[in-house]
Amino acid sequence: MTKNAIGIDLGGTYTKLALVDSKGKIKHRSRLSTTDYDSRDSLLEAIACEIRALIQKAGLTPGNIEGIGIGVPGLVDFNRGLVYGLTNVRGWKNTPLKLLLERKLKIPVLVDNDVNIMALGECKFGAGRGARNAVCITLGTGVGGGIIIDGSLYRGATFSAGEVGHMPLKEDGLACNCGGYGCLERYVGNRHIASEMKSAIRAGRAPGVKAMVKGDLSSVTPEIVSKAARKGDKAAIALWEKIGGRIGTTLSGIVNLLNPEMIIIGGGVADAGEPLFRPVRRTVKRRSMRIPGRAVKILKAKLGNDAGMIGAAALFF
Ligand SMILES: [Zn+2]
Structure with missing residues (x-):
């Protein structure tokens, strides 16, 4: 019989909620604008209301729900369900989120970091369906990661494991x-990709991209670089080669360290597609040890914006 859980993706702009079944399917969903609430407690009360509504809409009772999983953009103490603080959401320092929501709803609650949650969702129900050993990374303004070992998230001694973005690439950098x-x-x-492209434009090395933004350097973004690369622009392709080489260098260290079956890459920058994935794969094959390097698959994340909700619910499946 399929089970059901609530998955919540608490973000700086939106808080997305869904009732998800144990096959990873979203049955009902809703969304709150995080910035509409001027205090933590008013946001929590609104979240509790939405959860009750989702359960009712599905014709279920709280007793039919395995639990409520929440992914948050920040560091947490997973065992205690304590949020140390959130990026871009004020007033959440040292919030006992698990305790507060369990008190309101009488349903078990688990809280984890949003990138860990995405990794779990992708491994259970997305690009990595069924993988026992995988690493997931997200590329955006920040670079995050999650590690799945023997089918479970590896959280580390103080729950901060998986910070792929803060692995050293240069000894002095x-x-x-x-x-x-x-x-x-x-x-x-993101910022670095944009700034490298701007430097190339200023140096006269990227006339195609310069024309695309009509000379307005402030509108150079990774999406523009992706678009240009897709059209075959040489400067854009060369930049993705560089970026992919750096990502591949770090990933080859991860391949040697953890010997994962697959590495799943998500986040906005991953939408660059093959111009980015080609150099990543090439560098990993070239730099990592032969056997783990040949075995590892490097895949694009599949769940997109639903990964947070599905992954949060997956904490209970
Ligand atoms: Zn760092």
């Missing part, structure tokens, strides 16, 4: 806001 320097994120994050 650019300062990073994690406190380190030379981190992968500083060389493949």
